[in-house]
Amino acid sequence: MAVTGLFLIFFLLFHMYGNLKMFLGQEVYDEYAHWLKVDAFVPIFPHGGFIWVFRAIVLAALALHIWSAITLWLRANKATESRYAVTTRLEQTYSSRMMRWGGVILAGFLLWHLYQFTLAPTNESPYAAVSEAFSQWYFVALYALWLIAVCMHVRHGFWSAFTTLGANTSAKAKLVLDGLAWIVAIAIYFGFILMPVAVLLGWIG
Amino acid sequence: MSENTINITLRVWRQPNGHTPGKLVSYPVKDVSTDMSFLEMLDLLNEELTVKGEEPVAFDHDCREGICGMCGVVINGTPHGRGSSPVPTTTCQLHMRMFHDGDVITVEPWRARPFPVIKDLVVNRSAFDKIIQAGGFISVNTGAAPEAHAAPVPKLKADRAFDAATCIGCGACVAACPNHSGMLFTAAKITHLAMLPQGQPERHLRIKKMIGVHDALDFGGCTNIGECAAVCPKAIPLDVISQLNRDLISSLFTRDGK
């Protein structure tokens, strides 16, 4: 759970870096996309080979992540005999409690996201396809909402992953990890939402 | 000490035994002195029920000074009524001055499959003993000990060992955990022994065995939610779980495990 989660956060950060290239114009962005899909690491990989290896790794991480989550979920259900009539929560955050259902929502959006931009793009030029999509206000709004779910998931996930990996061994370490989790979550939010907003407002695209 | 009295309504979980379903039953309790402990208030209720010829409410308790770990009920949704207390507490050390006249207080047993209900508010926590049996000890026979000063322990490590060793095995962590994980309990013992030089030889083997039994007993997995540490009457910090994870990871790369 922790290792795959951290890998997926790394992927998100990398993805965010790519998105931000939109600000450098159509040529740079399309060239970057083309490099990624066709020219990357040639001749170690054949043309168009790297992207499939990369996709396979990300999908495998995702699959493992989901498998771990389901295992934990089943174990929790098995450990639950009956439910309390009254439950008062003292410490747990909304994001920690929403990891499972939040994960399901994220997965649903992800399928749609992949369909829209990867499986059935509306334009030959990725730059144009992205611009087209984000020039509709409702689409940006939906995307912004989705990102909130992503960042909540990342906020708990980031600190939780490091805790699982044994980094949270003092009160100070907890403070640092909590802080880092918030920074990463907020950075991801703004890093991802900046470009669609810019497109919507007509600054780029 | 104050000499106030309050009237309250209790909603108590009544369940005749493990294989009969239970339900919440309401009882008004009058003239409760606010200096009474929560369990003394239950005593009062039981005295009234007995005089009326009704079966008193079964609840576990023993030392009534917060150290034996025998008592423990969920009060208004938090184990040991931690939600009603400004400081970490066991049920026996929760006092009625934390409640107000007219309050409705819901009292339930620990709910987790590894802790089956025996009767009313009493559950079977022998699963914890099984986790300790798996390796929560240092293998030293009586008489085989070296001189006590043979191995100095740095004070900070000794203090951390102590903080973890204060666990009273009450089970509140499992009761509060949405996953019903026994990880805080297990990790407290792992950390206690891992901090001490005496605990090193079996460090990796111990963790593998204890985790194995923990999982086999149908406790849930830990997702670092933190509710366990929040209700722990001894304030055992969540970081012991991270210590456990760290040791578990390193145990995967050592050969002394089975």
Add this chain to the structure above:
Amino acid sequence: MDWVIDMAKPEDFFTVGADIADTKANTELPIEQVWADRQFHAALVNPSNRRKLTVIIVGTGLAGGAAAASLGEAGYNVLNFCYQDSPRRAHSIAAQGGINAAKNYRNDNDSVHRLFYDTVKGGDYRARETNVHRLAEVSANIIDQCVAQGVPFAREYGGLLDNRSFGGVQVQRTFYARGQTGQQLLIGAYQALERQVDAGTVQMFTRHEMLELIVVDGKARGIVTRDMVTGEIEAFTGDAVVLATGGYGNVFFLSTNAMGCNNTAAWRAHRKGAYFGNPCYTQIHPTCIPVHGETQSKLTLMSESLRNDGRIWVPKNPEDATKDPRDIPEEDRDYYLERIYPAFGNLVPRDIASRQAKYRCDEGLGVGPAVTEIDLDGNEKQVRRGVYLDFAEAISRLGKDGVAARYGNLFDMYAQITGEDPYETPMRIYPAVHYTMGGLWVDYDLSSNIPGLYVTGEANFSDHGANRLGASALMQGLADGYFVLPNTINDYLSKGPYPALTPESPEVKEAVDSVKARIEQLLAIDGERTVDSIHKELGTIMWEYCGMERTEAGLITAIGKIRELREEFYKNVKVTGENEDFNQTLERAGRLADFLELGELMCIDALHRRESCGGHFRAESQTEDGEALRDDEHFLYVGAWEYHEGKPILHKEPLIYKAIELKQRSYK
């Protein structure tokens, strides 16, 4: 019945039987050699034969848990029982202050002999010399053993163990783990025990209460238990039985014991022939939180280590009782322990500190809420039962953090229970029943007079005489469990295995049937009064007449009242539910039935011992300054009582002091 009691004399309540003596220790040898000699002469059991021998151990506290673990390690087949849901919950866990050991880590002239001497003196010369010396000898091994188990004792920055001083001694020999020493030691023993459970040498039976002893051909061969979940009455048999069932302080209803602590196992053994030694020796602990009201269920002890830095005082003027203590100027305070006992000050032994607090309150100088009391003449009066324990001086010397580091958890506990902040206002304390030095009589091997029945820890009478020093209970429990019993019980077991018993054996059947009959009797009464209401009444009688100060008239009155109350119990108690269920009322009723018999024996013992010694203070026997006055000429013996319905038989074990010279105790 009243007029009979009024006319009665002490001699009417008992008869005197033959003297008894310990036959296991060779007292001809110098005392330093007695234990080694006994270890050498005790017969051994070949390791390969040990698993054929079954030892039944009742109780999982320090004495029972340590013994079960050690005998399991040795290879015996051990059956271990406790009434709690886990062996880790035995009441040893509540001991706060520490454990003594003659390590002399402080270079302050401590030694085995000094620990021995302090313990005998602290016990007011009413303990058996040889047993106490052995206790001091093995004390250092206990610390080694516990450290090796991972017990996190307090340490200094150099990584070595810290020590502190404790009441009744002038050296620093007490090892501690914050204010939770008992917990940490018990967890150590518990872990060792669970290791043996895993190894298959110990079988653990939790939520099982021993209700009868099985005696066959004069030997203890087993026990009858009730499964507290299902109500099943079952017999377990073996080659020897060890009772490690703790003390009987709950006869007072209000005590610092856990709610479940009871004397039923020991009492059942007593009724089957085991002698009860010195039942009147009870310790009243000076530093407990005062009673808050009538619904109080137990009293909470504050470790007497608090007396290291806290100063005990009362106002000099009764009218200051309700004032904010911080507003009472120094010159209007009476630091009475420092005044009366300048050498020991606030660290005088427990019995003295307790009695002095009682006197101050009797004089009308007590503080806290006034409670209604009825005196011997039947008059109601209002008394404040509390004295101040003040840390203002310690806080100014050590700082608030320094005090918190030493006593933080005790201060928190006090604040939680009373709702007052002890860092700001002085604590209020009052004595409470804490420990019972009396218990089943044992010889040097810890064997009772019934062959095969061993008694360890607080359940026996052996090491503390008439008063126990602080931090010595943990020492004794672990000494008995780890080092003494495992080296003496082999002498008896070497003659085994004893002939196997079945559920059909007549003695087994008789024991099981008698337990069932007793339970049926209790359930059939169906009266009007709750178990607790009768228990509280018994407690009031015991506290009033057999508490800190005892008189002939008072004790005779108490015996009469207890007999009446016992009649009331069997006529009018209400036990709800049935046996075949988890039934806590039934559990309590059975325990109270035995307390109602024990209480009478305690009063008879107190009545016959017309001297003051340690925790037993007879008003008729005191010095001019009101100190306990021993009568060595007439009472230098252990009073071992044989059960005889209506009139117990007293057997005297004369105490012989060779290594220590008898002195009148002085802490001035």
